[in-house]
Amino acid sequence: MKKRLFLFTPVLALSLSSCGIGNHHDISEYIAKEINYKSNFRILQLTDVHLADKDDQNLQFKFMDLTINDAHPDMIIVTGDLFTIASKSTAKRLFSYLDSKNVPWTVTFGNHDEQCFFSVDWMTSYLNNYGSNCVFKDIQDDDVHGNANFAINLKKDGKTFEQLIIMDTNRYDFGHGFGYDHVKDNQIKWYESLVDYTTTANGGLTESLMFYHIPLPEIDNAWDEAHNADGTTNVHYQYGEKREKTCPPDYNSGFFDKIVAKGSTKAMFFGHDHINDFRVEYKGVVFSYGIKATDRLYNDKDMIGGQVIILHDDHSLSYEQIRHNYKEVL
Numbered sequence: 415m416k417k418r419l420f421l422f423t424p425v426l427a428l429s430l431s432s433c434g435i436g437n438h439h440d441i442s443e444y445i446a447k448e449i450n451y452k453s454n455f456r457i458l459q460l461t462d463v464h465l466a467d468k469d470d471q472n473l474q475f476k477f478m479d480l481t482i483n484d485a486h487p488d489m490i491i492v493t494g495d496l497f498t499i500a501s502k503s504t505a506k507r508l509f510s511y512l513d514s515k516n517v518p519w520t521v522t523f524g525n526h527d528e529q530c531f532f533s534v535d536w537m538t539s540y541l542n543n544y545g546s547n548c549v550f551k552d553i554q555d556d557d558v559h560g561n562a563n564f565a566i567n568l569k570k571d572g573k574t575f576e577q578l579i580i581m582d583t584n585r586y587d588f589g590h591g592f593g594y595d596h597v598k599d600n601q602i603k604w605y606e607s608l609v610d611y612t613t614t615a616n617g618g619l620t621e622s623l624m625f626y627h628i629p630l631p632e633i634d635n636a637w638d639e640a641h642n643a644d645g646t647t648n649v650h651y652q653y654g655e656k657r658e659k660t661c662p663p664d665y666n667s668g669f670f671d672k673i674v675a676k677g678s679t680k681a682m683f684f685g686h687d688h689i690n691d692f693r694v695e696y697k698g699v700v701f702s703y704g705i706k707a708t709d710r711l712y713n714d715k716d717m718i719g720g721q722v723i724i725l726h727d728d729h730s731l732s733y734e735q736i737r738h739n740y741k742e743v744l
């Protein structure tokens with residue numbers, strides 16, 4: 415999201431140290447859950463909820479109901495910036511709301527999720543122990559940076575049909591001027607290990623979809639080249655509008671090159687830039703913004719709702735963009 419909306423709070427400063435460095439865990443421990451795949455599996459991506467203590471939360475839940483009711487999801491994934499200036503009770507209310515939809519749900523975190531009256535570590539621990547329909551799992555004492563690095567396997571006929579990879583693109587980076595953080599080297603190694611492990615365990619390269627918050631640095635090249643593509647390359651414009659400058663990290667840690675080299679991940683879904691809603695295929699990988707879920711922080715009134723990602727039996731994807739207006743709930 416836009417740098418001009420950055421808020422520096424004491425809570426943020428205290429939570430900058432949150433990451434688990436120090437212990438190695440077996441890669442198989444990062445499979446949070448196995449869920450049965452069914453034909454035309456519908457994943458609702460919500461993003462940038464930014465729920466705050468001061469909000470009319472019932473109104474926000476009523477609004478999100480419009481999107482969720484339209485989506486008929488088999489699963490809900492929220493791609494970060496869940497909260498801004500929120501207390502634990504607000505966090506618990508949103509998680510309880512998501513859980514009430516009676517489908518598996520999970521989240522990753524955004525840069526604003528540390529600007530609250532709790533730490534991201536607290537939220538991680540709370541979700542790790544949530545149970546019920548929550549399928550979140552982060553190993554907190556590991557040597558993988560961030561608070562949401564795990565996978566969910568969609569199973570069919572005893573094998574992993576598709577892997578959903580949840581990653582934490584972290585928060586701010588004060589080491590390269592002032593900007594957004596990047597995916598760390600130990601996360602890239604973790605991703606590589608996960609793909610290798612799944613390839614072996616599943617008897618072959620397994621397709622995956624990835625969910626995170628901050629777009630990777632290649633987002634601008636992806637957009638620009640897709641608009642200049644002549645149809646002869648693996649770069650294609652698919653859908654949507656770019657209404658604001660993208661805000662990826664300044665530093666490129668090489669994660670996208672690794673993703674292309676591994677050949678597993680076919681599409682990536684993220685948020686962060688509230689009024690960008692586009693999808694392009696770049697070097698064989700789809701970059702896709704979600705649609706902002708609420709009108710909290712900056713937004714365009716005609717670009718609020720959610721995106722449904724529909725996974726088909728042949729591994730192809732189709733999409734439904736759901737948009738609603740607050741006039742429907744006021």
Ligand SMILES: [Fe+2]
Nearest residue numbers: 415462495686
């Ligand atoms: Fe945001």
